[in-house]
Amino acid sequence: MTDSPEPGQYVRNASFLESCEERIAYKFRSKSLLVAALTHASGAQHRLASNERLEFLGDAILGAVVCEILFNNYPEYLEGELTKVKSVVVSRQTCAKVSQALGLEEFLILGKGMTSHPSVPPSLLSDVFESLVAAMYLDGGDAAARAFIKRHIGPEIELAAGGEHGDNFKSQLQQLAQRQYGSTPTYQLLDEKGPDHSKCFKISAQIGRDRYQPAWGRNKKEAEQRAARNALSEISGEIAPFPSEETP
Secondary structure, three states: OEEOOOOOHHHHOHHHHHHHHHHHOOOOOOHHHHHHHHEOHHHOOOHHHOOHHHHHHHHHHHHHHHHHHHHHHOOOOOHHHHHHHHHHHOOHHHHHHHHHHHOHHHOOEEOHHHHOOOOOOHHHHHHHHHHHHHHHHHHHHHHHHHHHHHHHHHHHHHHHHHHHOOOOHHHHHHHHHHHHOOOOOEEEEEEEEOOHHHOEEEEEEEEOOEEOOOEEEOOHHHHHHHHHHHHHHHHOOOOOOOOOOOOO
8 A cells, every 4th residue: 555646756656657567467658547547536636636437437348348258258158147147257346356366455546544544445456456457448458458357357257157057166076076986075286386466376186096187277266176177077088178287
């Protein structure tokens, strides 16, 4: 969390902005857009200088991109099912979760009253994610915003869609293991890569002495689901869908 700046302070503070750009893996041509996206109303000189307008635009862009992904990737889903998945994926909770994973609270520009709080409210973390989506869209076009959304919201779509359609592979593997082998699967963390704010995890499923092909995930939950899916495929004689050498 950063105190409210003097006018133009963060435009001049190149290292601050560069650190944020590294974190989000996008370099802005217009640094003022990045500053605006990071500026909460409490830290702005006036409301129009805050990220509220960008949040408004980012919310619409996020919703449109998620709808398109769901429409194209899940052709068997009915409208009601698509709506339920979308509501989870674009929720404030999910956006806040992604912002927290990226460590964006370090870059928020807040007023002095807000910086006295021990933690950043989830609503602010959600707002800054949507604001960054809009800022990238205005700075780099549709492709830039879309790439950012797919990179960070894509895994959330998989998790939400899997839960909606009952594709809980860990649950399926547990039922199969108990029915056929009288055992419960365990999951081993084999490797992890990346900085603390954006780690990937390599996990394998094991039933008794049989260990199945591991899988990478952007978080442990995703890696375990993918490892379970690999195990189910191997047990049924199919090719594991998540190659262990491919990081997400």
